[in-house]
Amino acid sequence: MPSIDQTIALISPTLMKNQDGFWVGKGTEPVSYPEEFHGDYAAIEASSYWFAHRNRCINSLVERFPPTGPILDIGGGNGIVSLALQQNGFDAIVLEPGPQGAAAARMRGLPVINATVASAAISDNSVAAMGLFDVLEHIADEPGVLADLHRALIPGGWIYMSVPAFGWLWSNEDQLAGHMRRYTTRSAAGALRVAGFEVVHTSFMFAPLVLPLFLLRAIPSLFGRLKGLGRSVSDDHHLPDNVVGRMLAKMLESERLRLMTGATMPFGTSVVAVARKPMLHV
Numbered sequence: 290m291p292s293i294d295q296t297i298a299l300i301s302p303t304l305m306k307n308q309d310g311f312w313v314g315k316g317t318e319p320v321s322y323p324e325e326f327h328g329d330y331a332a333i334e335a336s337s338y339w340f341a342h343r344n345r346c347i348n349s350l351v352e353r354f355p356p357t358g359p360i361l362d363i364g365g366g367n368g369i370v371s372l373a374l375q376q377n378g379f380d381a382i383v384l385e386p387g388p389q390g391a392a393a394a395r396m397r398g399l400p401v402i403n404a405t406v407a408s409a410a411i412s413d414n415s416v417a418a419m420g421l422f423d424v425l426e427h428i429a430d431e432p433g434v435l436a437d438l439h440r441a442l443i444p445g446g447w448i449y450m451s452v453p454a455f456g457w458l459w460s461n462e463d464q465l466a467g468h469m470r471r472y473t474t475r476s477a478a479g480a481l482r483v484a485g486f487e488v489v490h491t492s493f494m495f496a497p498l499v500l501p502l503f504l505l506r507a508i509p510s511l512f513g514r515l516k517g518l519g520r521s522v523s524d525d526h527h528l529p530d531n532v533v534g535r536m537l538a539k540m541l542e543s544e545r546l547r548l549m550t551g552a553t554m555p556f557g558t559s560v561v562a563v564a565r566k567p568m569l570h571v
Contacts, residue, residue, distance in 0.1 A: 293400045294306070297312050300382075301314070301410050311395060313403050313404060314402070314405070314408035314410060315408060333526045334367060335369075337526035343422070343451065343495075343559070345545050346548050347373070347420070347451070348373060348374065348377045349548055350449055350490070350561060350563055351374065357443075357445075358380070360374060360380065361381075361420070362383050362384060362420040362422070364385065364424035365381075365394060366383075366387070366394070367397070368383045368385075368390075368401070371383050371394065371397075371399050375399065382401075384402045386405045411441040414444065415441060416441045416442050418442075419441075419449070420450075421438070421451075423453065425450065426452050426463075426469055427467050427469065428469070429469060432480070432483060435483070436485070442565075442566040444566055445566065445568045446565060447563065449562075450477065450481070450564070452562075453468065453472065453560075455473065458506070460507045462510075474492065474562070488563075491553070491560065491562045492561050493556050493557030494558075496558075497537050497544070498537075502558050548561075
């Protein structure tokens, strides 16, 4: 089994390791994600119920559809998903274009490529598995990027993906975060299939949050209120210490257990999908 450094060198021979321990590509490209958000979320990720639930659900999917090598966590930010995967026994490599996010991921002891998909110049058929966790909604050229990822995956390689759900949940928070769209299970699966992937699983996630998100974000945004009811980012990532918070926690745990069995949720504020690049037939 190649080392992580050897794996990165195979993924892209053009990458160079700098004095800070990052692998870097040639050139840079603009990305639709506010750089300051990396710092904001670094302070709350470890204690956020939202990130914890997403990580547990992602790990459940990866366990059901295990990769044959390291997972390239594209747009991996501060490395919160890669760290959870690593702690669950899966190797992961963060591919993050933002310098602040890349530095935070490196501080967590993760291997980091500080580049975009394009500037990393990933070789064809070189990546065993990819994660695309709340990233695709930031990308203008969705078909082009998915086609590039399909090209880079090995035949039989997995892609694990999460995206925000339902256009009618759109709010000013989406605009501030640099989102370009929200998805349904059908539209997410359709985008993957157009790129050549075989979709094996889709589901909604965060079902208990649909009504709160609609009432506290979508409706206030519709009437021109920038921040809903004035809640902070930290507020949104901590359940209230009351009967409502405890009820939501139990509902999220029930959802996680359901997703672990391969069952699906009929609605939610996020979509999760698993797809693979078809095997070559000779």
